Amino acid sequence: MRAVPRGSTTEEQMMTTTESPRTDGALAGLGRFCFRRRRLVLLAWVVGVIAVAFVGFGYGAAPDNDFSGGDSQSAKAQKLMAQHFPQEQGDRLTLAIRTEKGIDDPAARQKIEETIADLAGSPVTGPVASPYQDDKLVTEDRRIARTTIPLSDKEVEKSEVKPLVDLVKDASDDSVTLALGGYMAEKAETPPQGPAESVGILAAAVILFIAFGSLVAMGLPLATALLAILAGLALIKLVGHLVPAPDFTLAFGAMIGLGVGIDYALFIVTRYKDALRDGDDPEGATVKAITTAGHAVLFAGTTVVIALMGLVVMGQRLMTGVAVATSIAVLITMIAAVTLLPALLGFTGHKINSVRLPRRASRRKQEAGEASEARPTFAERWAGVVQRRPLIAALLAGASLLVLAVPMLSMRLSQPDASVQPHDRSSYISYEILSDGFGPGYGAPLVFVTEVDSKDADLRSVVQAVSGTEGIAYVTPPRTSEDGQAGTFTAFPTTGYQDEATANLVHELRDDVLPGTPGGEQVLVGGPNASTIDVADDAASRLPLMIAVVIALSMVLLIALVRSVTIALQAAVMNLLSIGAAYGVVVAVVQWGWFGPALGFPTAMPVTTWVPMMMFPVLFGLSMDYQVFLISRVREEYEQSGDTRVAVARGLARTAKVITAAAAIMIAVFTTSLLGHDLAVKQGGLGMAVAVLIDATIVRMVFVPAVMELCGKANWWMPGRRAPKTASESPAEVEEGIRV
Structure with a gap:
């Protein structure tokens, strides 16, 4: 703070000490520079954002949605499966079939076989087995059937899977219902966020217009936040090469960045308008706004970034990526608030109140400083x-x-799966058909894998113990890998992916059933459902630590x-x-x-x-x-x-x-x-x-x-x-x- 002038009264000294911002500090110098060199600053921002956007959106990293990994049992099981059963890895789709007259009806059979042939003919799919060649793929009444469609070894984009989903939907009619399920099918038919961000921006504009009463003042926070968010999202894509993050990161980063970006600019513009009303010229008002509200913005943004980095404590690779990515979005909005916004204020000057919202006379007097004894x-x-x-x-x-x-x-x-998707989605219809025909646990398979000494390893005692456990519907016969070093089998629970009973079953198998069975101590329980359970358990156990760290640092x-x-x-x-x-x-x-x-x-x-x-x-x-x-x-x-x-x-x-x-x-x-x-x-x-x-x-x-x-x-x-x-x-x- 500035020194108190000698000879002033106590009240004057107090006002000078508490309300006059420093005009010689780093923030004051930054605000003054950006105001005076506004054309250069604006040009640098526009060119920089265009360049970063071009590189980021053109060459950014693809999202990584693999939450498995670490030391969890499911992660170890996945590693063993990838090492010894590589042919079974990769994304797969599931075609679910329901017919009123049975799959052997001539008309139904023709439609089913044509659809399977079309799916097998796609450049992104592998060989497709016909349910007519394997009775295990058909229910006893032969009204429901299924088949698995492996995707090719190369990275398949969801845009390449969407035509397959549409193909299956178009093939359905009143007599035969066909639906395509699987992770990639679910992603392919999930529409983009759509107008959500646009509606959010429009709502923010209305609120700002009401708060400021001026179209120009309303536009400054929006312009600042939008440029910052564009740069932030592009940088998130680029940083993904170093720190992978899941696909929801962009949507979440945009939501956080847009909110804080507009808010931070709002605080600075409000202080600028107050300074103008107090008689400062535009440059002085900008410096005052940056040294007061700008200082608070930097502190506030730093607090958010530190809080976000608390996610690193969770010890999950992808959550670390989310923390870094969203922190980048917040950092860019902070920088924009104290550099780009002062430059824009330099262009507006006293015109900040242009294109005003009609106000009551008393309100206009108060804003002009003419009200002496304002009511509380x-x-x-x-x-x-x-x-x-x-x-x-x-x-x-x-x-x-x-x-x-x-x-x-x-x-x-x-984690959301097909069972919680909108009911008109192909992935939900596939889940419903398969649950009716093969049980709700079909979509929540548990994969058991263990290292063995030879191809003749005997896993029958483990299989019997698992199949005799309450909550298990049926178990597949055990298989040994071609190298004779690992064995595996799959169990299907009687409950679904999202049921609490399924999570309890996994814990029972790991804690009681397998350790109490000869040869079961080394058997690992994996699969997508077990992986989801492990990630959830790990998150629940680490959440208190993250909360403690965030609270301590913020305090x-x-x-x-x-x-x-x-x-x-x-x-x-x-x-x-x-x-x-x-x-x-x-x-x-x-x-x-x-x-x-x-x-x-x-x-x-x-x-x-x-x-x-x-x-x-x-x-x-x-x-x-x-x-x-x-x-x-x-x-x-x-x-x-x-x-x-x-x-x-x-x-x-x-x-x-x-x-x-x-x-x-x-x-x-x-x-x-x-x-x-x-x-x-x-x-x-x-x-x-x-x-x-x-x-x-x-x-x-x-x-x-x-x-x-x-x-x-x-x-x-x-x-x-x-x-x-x-x-x-x-x-x-x-x-x-x-x-x-």
Whole structure:
């Protein structure tokens, strides 16, 4: 802060110390440079974004969706299978057939054989076995049949599989239903996110126009965020060569980057408009905005990045990729906010308020600085209501959050499969047909594999033990690899992929059945379903550690900024409660099915494994952002008045509008993910929208003022130093207090 001029009154000194930004620091210099060299800065951004987009989208890495790996039993089983049964690896499709008159009906047989021939003739498929040549592929009543379609060894794109899905759909009629299932078929028929991002941008534009009342002011955050997101997504594609990430990363990165990008620009533009209204010229207003709101943006963005990097603690290769990728998106939006935005402000100048929204006369006077005795705002009056009964308000807010969090206690983690897809999809129809004909466990096979000494190895005792386990429908005969070093067989459970009973069965086989069977100690249980269970178990076990790391790092940053251990602890507890409530809402909607179909979830399903892992760091970082913007202003007011009650009321009043607008933009961007088709991304968007809504209402409007009123001067406790100096103290004490 600048030194206090000698000869000033105490009040003048206080105003100079707390409100005048430094004009000689690095941020001030950066803001001034970008303002004065605005054409150069804008040109550099446009050219740079075009170049990065060309390289990134043209030569970026393909997504990696293999969540297996590590030291899990399923990963070890997969490695053994790839080593000794390479011919059985690779993606496969499954053709499901249902006929009213049976597959031997001449008309049905002709259609089925023609379809199989067309599938076998595709350049991306291998040999296709006919169900007419293997009775194991047909049910006893011969009304349902299946066959497996191997995909070629080369990497097959989902765009190459989509024609096969369409071919099978077109071949179906009233007498014969044909459907294509399998992972690649499911991906091929899942439409892109579609208009979700566009709707989010439109909603953000409307909110910004209402908040600023100016078309020009509305356009600046949007332009800044969109350029930053384009560059960020291209960089995510490029970084994928070094740190692989799954396919949902781009959608998630766009959602996070768009939200924070618009919010960060909103904070800076708001401070710029305030400075203009206070009489600064455009350059001075830009420097003031960058040194105040820009400083807060850098801190807020850093908090989000640190929180995201907490995902590395999960120890999962792809989640590390997600952490790096989404952090890149946030970093680019931070850089754009303090470089590109000052340049754009240089072009607008005083025209920031052009193309205005009609306002009431009283509002226009207030914005012009003509209102001397303005009435208290709603936020200030509301804070007064809460502060009169702080204990009751805090208890009600806490109880509400705990009630919302209750469903979280029953959270189950899994990965979406064909059984939870929209019912008009070919993959769901295939699942339904195969479940009816071969049991619900057909789509959840358990692959058993072990090393053996020779081709004559006897696995019959293990097979008998597994087949005699409750919950197993049937077991295939054991086979030995051509090199005589590994044996394998497959068991099909009586329950489906998403059923909790299937997960319990896997644990029973591993913990009790196999260890208690001669020769079963070395047998590994793998397969897609076991892999999903292992990933979910690993995520559940590591989630508490990630939460602890994120909280600890974020608290250290917040203490460094606000110089208060009490406020940092308050923020951590409140953020935990709001995120827990968001988890509870996600479980109630997704897993319990409450309002699920209305929100785009076809059926009740477990929560996708990566959703709670991603939600926590993102939401904790965003909550800290709002906490910083609110508490920083409360602290300024406390330093002037020395009265916590007055400081909280005024701080809430000064920040309510901008935080409400920022939260509304976040909610709009996250909610529009429900318009997309990726079930996992929709779960994440729903959870984050709910969390931001809770944070902007229950937490900021009730919990914060109530708890701060209860804590009083203890809010500013910091070991080794006194509470912040107030305007009632000597000028020397004031300056020393702020400098600390």
